Every structure is written in structure tokens, then in C-alpha cells.
Amino acid sequence: MARLTIDGVARTFSDVRAVDDVSIGVGEGEFFTLLGPSGCGKTTLLRMVAGFCELDSGRILLGEQRIDTLPPHQRNTGMVFQNYAVFPHLTVGDNVAYGLRARKVRSEEIRERVARALKLVQLEGYAARRPHQLSGGQLQRVAIARAVIIEPHVLLLDEPLSNLDAKLRVEMRGEIRRLQKLLGITVLYVTHDQEEALAVSDRIAVMRAGRIEQIATPRAIYEQPATPFVAGFIGTTNLLEGSLGRRDGDLAEIAFAGTVIRVNYAQGRPGDAIVVSLRPEALRLLAPGEAILPGWATLTGTLGEVEYLGPVTRCVVALADGAQLHVMALAPPAISGAATLAFDPRRVVVMGAPS
């Protein structure tokens, strides 16, 4: 177990900057997730840590030791592959023992540790089975057992759940998290599934086109996205353009969609273009005659599409300037035509407009 430091790492494939000057520090025992759309460089970054991808520049350190100059088999990073990569010609037990044999561990100790590892992933009694006799979820457990048994400095997981069906995915992610806490292991986890990332991570790095957009806790990523991209990629949101008005200390006037609110926003100068993010669940569609809560702001428009989804109802409200706002309501609206949306200004996220 050690602290993983990725320092100014970059890699270009022909003319694409796959990883572009990325720096990340993963703490000891931390569950750290690289999240982003496909092609954002997250897997490349993971493979750099494992040693399967060369660095053009930058360094990777485990504790104080530089590892990017080591060949991959000397790095002691346990990797779980997207397609499991369970050796088809070896039994489950031999698969799990593989890394220990490479480390010349005594055979009695191997037997003991394999049994313990299989128990850990709930595959007791499967040691003699062949991989082709196992289901996808079981193969996944073998891959995890095989990776953690070598007591790696850092456990690398490359979209480990993407080949499982939805229900199993939810179950396995909980199990991976439980195992990680139990072993106190440092984890670098790659996924494109935002829900998965929010559910398991201590911290998340959102990546886009080879660069880091934001590193923060799941809650901060969702509630205080640093860029419009992060706000749009994690969950659904309404992104509206506006401008910065007068400021009074940290309190700034924000003008957007025909309304002006005052929020905490310490950056920028009057007149700067900004983007606001308003989550659908932060908007309240007022019923006829319903009073506005003190301190809340309003927007007016016309109710459009209404989709009843069971627990919630999704509505679309068109504002006067043509912007379409998604609204999440707990019950289908009782109105039609003109609609008033109320929101708490404190739930508005203001971001500098991308240049």
C-alpha cells in the first residue's frame, strides 16, 4: 500500500493528445476513480500506471519510488481487465496462484492464501474449476482475487463491470468497495458510468480529451461541478448562459434567462460571460396559487412535454428566450400552458463560460 503520484504525465498517439499533462495524487487506501466518456484517456492513464503504455513525459511514483521506468512485471500493481483475462488453460486455483508462483512463494503458503482469496470473493470450493465453467460474474471474482492476492501497491481496475448485466453490476460494485475497505487497499478505478463512480469512489477525477476537468468527492462533483462539461456529464442539468453583474464582496449579481439573482461567486468581473447549472430536481413547478418560498427566485415559461416516469415526472418548460428547461417533479403537474418555476438561488452553480 502506498501513495500513488501521477506527475505531469502526457502521451500523444500520432497526432492525438491521449493524455495531456495530467497530475493526480491518490492517497493510501483511497478509492480513486477516473471517469469520462470513451476516448478521454482514462484507460491510457491506467495502462501507464501498469506499464503497458509508454510516457512521453512526466513521472509516476509509488510512495517515493519512481515506477514509470520499471518494466511492467516489476511494478507490483494488480490489474483487473475489462474482459477479465482469466487464463483459459489454468484452473481457477492456478489462476489465482499465478502471481504468487511468479514471486516464488512457498507452495503451502500459496495454497493457504489462494483459499483465503477465493473465500474473500465468495468462490470457496471453486479452485479446481476451469474458467469455461464459470459465469461472467464468477470470472470477474477470479480476476479480482488474482489481482489482490499479490498484495499490490495499487489495485488497477479497467471498467471491470462493463461486461456484466445491470443487476450484477450494482451487486459487484458494492462488493468491490467492501473488499477495498476490508483490505485497506489503494484503488485506481476506470469507468464511464457516472452512477458507478458516484457510488464507490472516495474521489473522482472527471477527464475529457486527455485532460482533468475536476478532481473532487462524488458529492462535490455533483453539487459543485467546476466546468459546464462536468455539470453536463454527471447527471442531467440545465445549462444556461448569462452574465456577471455588480458584486458586493463575494456576493455577485447573475443575470440569466431574464432574471437576476444574487449568489456567492468570488471570481470574474462585471460583464463577464458565465454559465449557470440548474439541476432539474432543484426546479419547482408552482401549482396555481402556490406561494413562493422566501428568498427563492422564479422563471416563467410555457409547459411543454410531460413524461410520467413512475416515482418522478419529467417536464419540459420553454422559457421566453427559447431555452428548454428540464424539471423533475414528484407528481404530474396540475397546470398547463403558462408555468412558473421557483428555485433556491443557493442551488444554482455558476461557472465561467468556456473560452
Added chain:
Amino acid sequence: MRLFVARNAFALTVGTITMVFLGLFFLRPVLKVFDASVLDASGSSFTASNYVNILSNRFFMTGFANSLTIAAAAAVSSVLVGVPFAFCLARLPIGGKAALVALAALPLVLPSFVGAYALVLLLGRAGVLTGLLQSIGIPFDSIYGAKGITVVYALTLYPYVVLPVTAAFKLVDASVEEAAQNLGSSRARVLRTVTLPLVLPSILAGALLVFIEALENFGVPFVLAEDQTILSVEAYKLFVGETTDNPAAAGVLGVLLVGCAAAALLVQRLILSRHHYATGPRRSATVLRVSPVLRRLGATYCWIVVGAAIVPFAVVVVISFMQFHGPVLHVGWSIDNFTQLFQRSYRPLTNTLLLATLAACGSMLIGVPIGYVVARHRSRVSALIDVVATLPFAVAGTVLGIGLVMVYSSGFLILTGTWAIMVLAYMVRKLPFSVRSAGAILQQIDPSLEEASINLGVPPALTFWRITMPLMLGGIAGGFVLTFVTVASELSATIVLYSGPWTTMTVAMFQALEGTSPGIAAAAATVLIICTLVPLALVYRLLLRHELSML
């Protein structure tokens, strides 16, 4: 960085060995043949007169035209036989498909000139059926000449069309066809406007392979051509010299043969490299629901084709156990033919087994690393190796043999007349196959398996030994056996290269054909068929898994 250097060092080493091997035993002989074709009698100055002589010679130009026409006819008839066959196999609910596939692939590994000889035994002048047909008044044309040769090619080479086209039919995305039906096309129209265009590249690629194989084949025209001139046979005759040997003229014919085959190979590769329909998520093609009549019709067709291709070989085996008096067949069982065949010595048989084993070992030793580099290292070096390793396919066995004899009869390395020159020729000829089969096996092994092993602390070289090799073993064993059996029935290079003590079974059969001992020839053919079938049966399960991806 070290990993990168090590990987490239491996690719470069393999590349260097490939280039040296092919340079010495492929390029040099072929260039020598080319040299011979453009040098004058003294061998010192450039001349175009050899070409002028040949190209103005009606005899050879007829041969050239014959060769091209027959090869083209073979390609077309293979397509006509093979495409419906492939469609039935891939898309109709007919029974016994596994057996059909195995039997359909069989002619590729059986010696084609044995098939030709079977035709002679059945329908030749003294054929078993000839008399029968004539006696019941069915007018029967001669099977000698272009017609007979084309029939034999169609029946022995159609698997070159069937195998890739069956795979292509299976790869057609079912939803594409459904979309066409949904848009108002009848099933027949879907087949014509969607399915066939999608498999067309595979059809063309298969047809060109048939064309190349037919162009360079030596044994079949030797058995069936009679007075028709065929390039590969004439090149051999000119070189071995029934009257006087004439390397210049043999060289010109060789260059013509290689040129045509190389052009066809180039077109084939172009077609395959543009074959990029297979992308995106897909649903595998469905087996069509058809009326029982149609289903039975399809099954009958397939079994007739397979039967027509296999039965001649069975007939040869049966006939080999019958008595001959001179050229005339008598009813009555005996093993006289075999006794006579092995009367003088068993050497032809042991030679065949020994040389085929050596050649198969050599092919795997050199082919597997090349296949590994081509499949696993995407670089300019590996792309170049890939192309170069395919080239031997375009060179007729007779031409390669002639070149090898020209180069290695004198100088610092004298190989002519030894077993080594035969093994080297086989290795060169089978190289495209062994490289491709190794590559096909590797494509089934996900690179992440190797990465997982390295990640767990096993260095790359040891990982290759512990993970890659065991996983490739089944495929390599299959490839080994397929190489063995095709070498065992190789004739076109052997006939140029063999010397007395290194007579093989194919040569023994060839000599028996030249003389008038059909019984011995049939016995030799039977021995060859056994040499092919027994090893295949031993690894049948392995082949079932890998064969389709290899051929």
C-alpha cells in the same frame, strides 16, 4: 522505454531472420529464373530475344492461353459450385453440417493429381466406366484436355471458395437483411441486393486463390493434358530437358507464370484490404426458415458436391486393391500392386514421412514467430513482413524448384540433390500458410491475457512461454499436421528437386504414371491418401476448432 525497445528488438530479429531465409531460398531463386530469362546463351549480357522467341512461338503462346483459360474456368466453376454450397451450409437448416464442412475441406489436403488420376481410371480410355457408358450407348466425350482439367480443379479447389464465403454468409448482420425486408424487398431481392454484395469480396478472394492454384498446378495437367500445352508442365519439360535443357526458355515461362499469379495475388489482397463491412454491434445471421422441399434440395446438393469431390479418391483406393494385367483392370482382390510398389524399397514412403515432418517442423519454427510479430506488433516492420511472407504463394512450385537448382548447384553452398533443398522448398512454399495460421490462432488469444501475466510479475519472455505458447499449442499442432499432409502430397517442386535416393511417394506415383503401371500408381495414390487421412483423423478435434480460421 525498455519494454518498447525489447518488443521492437524481437520484431526486428524475426524480421531479419525472415528476410535472410526468404532472401536466400525464395528471392534469389526467383531472381535467378528472371535472370535466366533475360540473359543470352553466354549468360553475360542482357537480351530480350528469349521473350521474343517464346512470345512469337505459337506452341508456347497456345500454352499460355490454355493455362490462363483453364485457371479462369476453374475459378468460375469453383464459384458456381462453391457459393450455393456455402449458402446452404451457412443459412439453410440442413443436417450434418459438421461432417459437411470437414468433408468439404478435405480436397484441399488430398493430392489433386490423385483426383485427376481417379478420373482417368474411371473415365479414361481404358476407364472402368468408359466401357460401361459406351456399351449402353451413351455418347461419351474424352475427359482429357482442358475440360477434364477444369472439372478436377473445380472439384478439388472449390473449398477455397466455400470456406471464406461460408464465414462471410454467417457474418452478414441479420438486422441488415431484416431492414431490407422491412423496406419491402422479397427474400430473393434481399439476397440479390444486400446479402450477395456483402459477401462478394470473399467470393472474389476465394476465386483468385483458385485461379492462382490452378495456374501453378503441375500434377493435374500432367495427368490429363495429353497433347494440350500447359505452362507449368512445359517449364518443367524445358528445364529437365527431354531433348536439351533450355533454362532461358524455362525462365521465360516461369516469369510469365509468376507474373500472372502475382497480379492475381495483388488483386486478392486489395479486395480483402477493402473488405471493411464488418463493424459495429451485430446480430449473427439467422438460419432461414424454408420449406422442407427446399431444405432437402439444399442438403442433396451439398452431399452431391462433397460426394463428387471425395468419391474419386475412394475409387482409387478400391482400385488399388484390384488386379491389373498390364494396363487392363481385372476383377479380383490382391495386394500385388502394393507389393510391386514397395518391391525395390520402402524409401519413397519413409522419405515422404521424414521430409514432411522436417518441413512441417521448419515451417512452424519460422512461421509461428512471424505470425506472432504480424499479429501482435503493429508497425511498419510487421506490415512489411506480412506482405513478404505472402509472396511465395504466387510462385509456382516448378518455378521455385528450377530457381533453387539454378542457384544451389554451384558456389559456396551446394544443395542440389540433397534432402535439404527439398525441405527448404517446402518451407518456403508453406510459409504463407504457417504465418497465417499462427496469426489466426493469436487473434483468438486476447492480448490482455499476456498483459495480465506480466502485471502479475512474470517477465515478457517467460509470459510467452507460460501463457501464449500453451494457448497456441492446439492451433500449432493443427497447423503442423496440415502442413505435414500438404507437403506429403506436394509434387510440383518435388518433381524438379528430387534425386534418386530422395524419391518421395508423389514421385513414385508420377513415375508409375509415366510408365504404364496403373496398378502401382493407384497403390502409391492410396498410400498418399492414407498418409493424409491418418494424421488428420488424429487431430480432427483440434482442426474442427481451428481449421476454418486457418485456411
